[in-house]
Amino acid sequence: MLERPKRKNPVLRTRLPTLPPAARSRIALGLTAAAALGRFELQQCRACGSVQYPPREACRKCLSTQLAWRAQPRGGELLSETVLHHSNDLFFRERLPWRLGLVRLDCGPTVVAHLHERVPAAPSRVNVDVKLDRAGQAVMVALPSEENANMAEDRQLREFTCDPRFRKVLVTDGKSLLGQSLVHAFAKAQAELIWVGYAEPWKKFAGFAELKALPQVTLLPLDVTDSKNVREVAGEIGGKVDILVNNAELHRTYGIANRPGIDTARAEMDVNYFGLLRLAQEFGPPMRSRGADGLASAVAWVNVLSIYALANFPAHGTFSASKAAACSLAQCLRAEMRPAGVRVIDVFPGPIDDEWNQLLPPPKLAPATLAAAVVKALQEGVEDLYPGDVAQEWLARWRDNPKALEREMSA
Numbered sequence: 001m002l003e004r005p006k007r008k009n010p011v012l013r014t015r016l017p018t019l020p021p022a023a024r025s026r027i028a029l030g031l032t033a034a035a036a037l038g039r040f041e042l043q044q045c046r047a048c049g050s051v052q053y054p055p056r057e058a059c060r061k062c063l064s065t066q067l068a069w070r071a072q073p074r075g076g077e078l079l080s081e082t083v084l085h086h087s088n089d090l091f092f093r094e095r096l097p098w099r100l101g102l103v104r105l106d107c108g109p110t111v112v113a114h115l116h117e118r119v120p121a122a123p124s125r126v127n128v129d130v131k132l133d134r135a136g137q138a139v140m141v142a143l144p145s146e147e148n149a150n151m152a153e154d155r156q157l158r159e160f161t162c163d164p165r166f167r168k169v170l171v172t173d174g175k176s177l178l179g180q181s182l183v184h185a186f187a188k189a190q191a192e193l194i195w196v197g198y199a200e201p202w203k204k205f206a207g208f209a210e211l212k213a214l215p216q217v218t219l220l221p222l223d224v225t226d227s228k229n230v231r232e233v234a235g236e237i238g239g240k241v242d243i244l245v246n247n248a249e250l251h252r253t254y255g256i257a258n259r260p261g262i263d264t265a266r267a268e269m270d271v272n273y274f275g276l277l278r279l280a281q282e283f284g285p286p287m288r289s290r291g292a293d294g295l296a297s298a299v300a301w302v303n304v305l306s307i308y309a310l311a312n313f314p315a316h317g318t319f320s321a322s323k324a325a326a327c328s329l330a331q332c333l334r335a336e337m338r339p340a341g342v343r344v345i346d347v348f349p350g351p352i353d354d355e356w357n358q359l360l361p362p363p364k365l366a367p368a369t370l371a372a373a374v375v376k377a378l379q380e381g382v383e384d385l386y387p388g389d390v391a392q393e394w395l396a397r398w399r400d401n402p403k404a405l406e407r408e409m410s411a
């Protein structure tokens with residue numbers, strides 16, 4: 001059973017983050033890309049159909065170089081297992097004992113996998129998943145073949161995921177429908193403490209009382225366009241936040257020709273892009289320093305971006321541009337947080353069912369659905385989230401042909 005982490009003794013030094021070995025070939029990054037999306041894909045030969053692992057330049061059966069990443073069945077058989085009680089690798093040495101096994105996948109290859117504690121002794125059936133480790137690289141994890149309510153509590157599995165249970169979460173904007181849905185979703189996922197930011201504290205907002213009534217919630221004035229305010233809030237709670245969710249957003253529906261001047265575009269940039277930069281400058285360093293703080297370490301930073309970051313939607317043109325800028329900055333943040341093992345998760349929703357998308361036809365993503373998807377992404381440890389049918393479809397089109405998506409968006 002997972003226990004609530006003890007209060008930290010402030011006199012004790014914080015452990016420096018260590019990472020599992022991270023070197024991978026360029027080809028092996030195909031597995032990382034699939035794991036980032038939560039997909040179980042292996043290299044499959046287009047010529048003879050055989051599935052292989054680890055990734056290689058050519059098919060090990062027929063030497064064809066026509067290899068594609070394809071979704072594979074997750075089932076397999078645990079052939080043998082071992083428990084490490086010693087490791088020359090610092091990351092694993094701090095986490096011993098560590099359980100590993102050899103799994104023969106139903107699709108062909110035999111892989112070395114990290115073993116969940118509930119996997120029965122070999123030989124036994126398992127489900128294999130590919131997860132990102134703290135170094136951001138894809139690794140195989142074998143889970144029990146039957147789902148179990150407390151599966152996420154496994155000590156080893158938690159090294160690959162960012163489950164909010166017993167963790168302290170900051171949601172930067174509690175005023176929006178999405179922000180309120182996020183807070184309720186984190187409360188349901190048993191977050192220990194939820195700080196909820198709200199700008200313009202002199203204005204009461206709908207949903208304020210419901211948030212305040214939740215025992216885990218602390219409301220605090222937070223305006224991501226105010227550098228001084230962001231710095232003060234980070235000084236107060238930055239050293240305690242385990243998961244930061246930046247959902248602060250300004251969304252107007254203008255292109256270039258239908259709005260003179262740059263005031264609106266600048267305001268969008270100030271929240272959507274500079275807001276992220278301000279948060280990253282103030283909360284990034286304390287979170288980085290707590291990447292290895294035992295069970296209660298800082299684990300994740302979530303950015304709510306937009307599918308319009310991939311290709312501009314001219315009817316929401318300046319908004320799209322601000323989200324594209326934020327998307328680029330989030331990649332920088334990801335690179336800077338990775339050495340500490342803190343995962344940056346980017347969320348690319350399609351149109352959300354809110355006041356700024358009123359004129360768009362359905363399907364639109366309900367805020368509660370999006371919030372649940374964010375919590376699930378943390379529990380499963382993915383890095384890129386495209387929630388809902390619209391986002392999934394646009395992602396597929398963008399991967400297939402970015403130019404075609406650009407044209408389709410402007411039609």
Ligand SMILES: [Zn+2]
Nearest residue numbers: 045048059062
């Ligand atoms: Zn082949």
